[in-house]
Amino acid sequence: MKTRSPSRGAVPRRVRRRSVLLLGASVALAGGMPSAHAVPSFARQTGQDCAACHVGAYGPQLTPYGMKFKIGGYTDTDGKDGKVPLSGMLVAAFTRTEMDQAEPPADHTHRNNNLTLDEASVFLAGRLSDKLGAFVQATYDGVEQRSSLDHADVRLAHTLELAGREAVLGLSVNNNPGVQDPFNTLPTWGFPYIGSAVGFTGGNAATMFNGGLEHRVLGASAYAFIDNSLYAELGTYRALSPSVQSRTGQGRGEDMGRLGGGTAYWRLAWLQDWKRQNFSAGLFGFNTDIQPDRLSGGPTNRYRDLGVDASYQFLGTREHVGTVYTSFIRERQTRNDLFAVGEADNRKGSLNEFRINASYYYKQTWGLTAGRFATRGNRDATLYGDGYANDSPDTSGTVLQADWTPWGKEDSWGAPWANLRLGLQYTMFDKFNGARRNYDGSGRDAKDNNTLFMFAWTSF
Amino acid sequence: MFRRIPSSTLRLFMAVSLMPLACGASVTHAADLRHGEEVFAQECAECHSVREGKNKKGPSLSAVAGRKAASVADFVYSDAMKQSGIVWAPAALDAYVANPRKAVPGGKMKYDGLADAHDREDLIAYLGSLK
Numbered sequence: 204m205k206t207r208s209p210s211r212g213a214v215p216r217r218v219r220r221r222s223v224l225l226l227g228a229s230v231a232l233a234g235g236m237p238s239a240h241a242v243p244s245f246a247r248q249t250g251q252d253c254a255a256c257h258v259g260a261y262g263p264q265l266t267p268y269g270m271k272f273k274i275g276g277y278t279d280t281d282g283k284d285g286k287v288p289l290s291g292m293l294v295a296a297f298t299r300t301e302m303d304q305a306e307p308p309a310d311h312t313h314r315n316n317n318l319t320l321d322e323a324s325v326f327l328a329g330r331l332s333d334k335l336g337a338f339v340q341a342t343y344d345g346v347e348q349r350s351s352l353d354h355a356d357v358r359l360a361h362t363l364e365l366a367g368r369e370a371v372l373g374l375s376v377n378n379n380p381g382v383q384d385p386f387n388t389l390p391t392w393g394f395p396y397i398g399s400a401v402g403f404t405g406g407n408a409a410t411m412f413n414g415g416l417e418h419r420v421l422g423a424s425a426y427a428f429i430d431n432s433l434y435a436e437l438g439t440y441r442a443l444s445p446s447v448q449s450r451t452g453q454g455r456g457e458d459m460g461r462l463g464g465g466t467a468y469w470r471l472a473w474l475q476d477w478k479r480q481n482f483s484a485g486l487f488g489f490n491t492d493i494q495p496d497r498l499s500g501g502p503t504n505r506y507r508d509l510g511v512d513a514s515y516q517f518l519g520t521r522e523h524v525g526t527v528y529t530s531f532i533r534e535r536q537t538r539n540d541l542f543a544v545g546e547a548d549n550r551k552g553s554l555n556e557f558r559i560n561a562s563y564y565y566k567q568t569w570g571l572t573a574g575r576f577a578t579r580g581n582r583d584a585t586l587y588g589d590g591y592a593n594d595s596p597d598t599s600g601t602v603l604q605a606d607w608t609p610w611g612k613e614d615s616w617g618a619p620w621a622n623l624r625l626g627l628q629y630t631m632f633d634k635f636n637g638a639r640r641n642y643d644g645s646g647r648d649a650k651d652n653n654t655l656f657m658f659a660w661t662s663f
Numbered sequence: 664m665f666r667r668i669p670s671s672t673l674r675l676f677m678a679v680s681l682m683p684l685a686c687g688a689s690v691t692h693a694a695d696l697r698h699g700e701e702v703f704a705q706e707c708a709e710c711h712s713v714r715e716g717k718n719k720k721g722p723s724l725s726a727v728a729g730r731k732a733a734s735v736a737d738f739v740y741s742d743a744m745k746q747s748g749i750v751w752a753p754a755a756l757d758a759y760v761a762n763p764r765k766a767v768p769g770g771k772m773k774y775d776g777l778a779d780a781h782d783r784e785d786l787i788a789y790l791g792s793l794k
Binding site for chain 2: 249250251252255266268271279281282283431478479518519520521522613614
C-alpha cells in the first residue's frame with residue numbers, strides 16, 4: 204500500500220522534514236490504496252472459502268477464524284501437498300471529485316474524472332514450512348507508474364500448551380508498524396479497506412503510526428496469543444537505508460531519516476469469541492525519535508502514540524452479518540528538529556485521530572458500510588501553514604460504501620481460484636486541513652474534495 | 664438470476680413439511696432440525712460442508728451419521744482419528760462435538776466444543792437428516 208496525496212507531486216527539499224510529519228501518512232487515514240489481505244492462495248492452502256476468514260467474503264476484514272490463521276503464521280493447511288503460495292491482485296477504479304483539482308494529482312492523470320489502474324500486485328502468501336509463513340506483496344502502481352515492495356509480514360509461529368491452555372507464540376518481521384495486527388481497528392487494516400489513489404481520502408496531517416513509516420522501516424516483534432483470547436505483542440523498528448529504500452521502490456528522496464534506538468511498538472488486546480458473535484478491546488502504542496538528517500547528535504522529532512480500540516462482530520448463521528469498529532489515537536509530538544530549522548513554531552504539540560465504522564453484509568455478498576473519521580490537533584502557524592486554514596490540521600468527514608462480492612463462498616464460481624469485489628464509495632468532508640471553507644486560501648472548500656470512487660477489485 | 668437450491672435444503676424442507684403428516688408427530692422435531700441447521704451454520708460451517716465430496720478444513724459431513732471415522736476419501740485425517748475406531752452414531756457424535764480433544768486426543772480439529780446439550784441434540788438430528 205502506498206500513501207499518496209492528491210496534491211503531493213515533487214516535495215521541495217526545504218519542506219521535506221514537514222512532509223515526513225504531515226504528508227508521509229496523509230491519505231493513509233483512509234488507506235490511500237487497497238489494503239488487500241484476501242488472497243486466494245490462503246484459501247487454496249486451507250481448503251477454506253474466503254468467507255471463512257473474511258467478513259463479506261473479501262479481505263481484509265477478518266473473522267476470528269481469519270485472525271487465528273494470521274496469528275498462526277499463515278501456516279494452517281488442509282494437509283495436502285503441492286500448494287503454491289502465490290497470488291495476484293488487480294484494482295481498477297474511476298474517481299470523481301466534487302470540484303476539479305488545481306492540478307492533476309499525478310502525471311498522466313486529469314484534474315478530475317480519472318480512470319486508473321491503481322494496483323497490479325503479486326503476493327508470496329502462505330505456508331513456507333510447518334511454522335513459517337509469509338504475506339509479502341510487490342505492487343505495480345499504475346498511477347505513479349512504478350513498482351515497489353508493498354506490505355511484508357513474515358512470521359514464525361509455534362503452538363503449545365501453557366498451564367493447560369493453548370498458546371501461540373510467534374515472531375513477525377515486517378515493514379510497517381501495525382501490518383502484523385490481526386484486528387481491523389488499527390490504521391493499516393482499518394476501514395475503508397480501499398481508497399482512491401487520485402481523489403481525497405483524508406487531510407494532510409496524520410499520526411506517525413498511521414502510515415508515516417510504512418515500507419521504509421524493518422522491524423521485528425514477538426507476540427503471544429493465549430487461550431484464543433489474550434493477545435500481547437512487543438517489537439522494535441529500524442529505518443531502511445536510503446539505498447535500500449531506493450532498491451525496494453520507495454524512492455530515495457522521500458527518506459524520513461533515522462529512527463532512534465528506543466523505537467517501540469506494543470499491543471495488548473482481548474478477543475472474546477462466542478462463534479455467533481465476538482468482540483475485542485485493546486490498547487496499542489508506538490514510540491519513536493526520528494532524526495531527519497541521519498546525523499548523530501542532531502535534533503530529533505519525537506512521537507509518542509497511544510491508542511485504544513474495540514470491535515464487535517455479529518456473525519450468526521452468516522446470512523446477516525454486522526460489525527462495528529472504533530479506534531482512538533493520541534500522538535504527543537516533541538518537534539525539536541522541526542523547531543530548530545524553522546518549520547514549526549511550537550516544540551510540543553499533539554494530534555488525535557478518531558474513527559468509527561459499522562457494516563452490514565447480507566449473505567456474505569451485499570455490503571453497506573458507514574464510517575466517521577476525525578483528526579484534530581494543536582494549532583501551529585508554520586507547521587500548518589501553506590494549504591491549511593486557521594493554523595490547524597483538523598479534518599473530519601464521513602465515508603459511505605456499498606459493495607458486491609459475488610464469489611468467495613462455498614459454491615461460488617472460481618473458488619478457490621478467484622474472488623471479486625465491485626464497490627461504490629463516497630467520502631464527504633465536513634472540514635479539511637483546518638476549515639470548512641477556503642482551507643487553502645484559494646477558495647477551495649472542504650466539500651470540494653468530496654470524492655466518488657468506483658472500484659473493481661479482483662484477486663486470484 | 665435464480666440460485667440453485669442446494670439438495671440438502673430441499674431434503675430439510677421435505678423433512679420439515681412431511682414429517683408431521685407421515686408420523687403424526689408434533690412440529691417440535693421439525694423446529695429442532697431448523698435449529699440444528701442454524702447451529703451447524705454458526706459452529707461448524709466455516710470448516711465443514713454438507714455437500715457430498717466437498718472437503719474444507721474439515722471433511723464433508725454429508726451422510727456422516729453411521730459413517731466410520733476417517734473414511735472420507737481425499738481428506739487428510741490425523742493419525743489419532745484414523746486409529747480411533749469410532750463409528751459416528753449419535754452418542755459418538757455427541758461426545759465428540761461436546762469435547763473433541765477429550766473424545767479424540769491428538770485429533771486436529773481446532774474446536775473447543777459445544778457445551779449446550781440441546782444444541783448438540785439438534786445439531787446431531789440435523790446431521791442425521793443429511794443422507
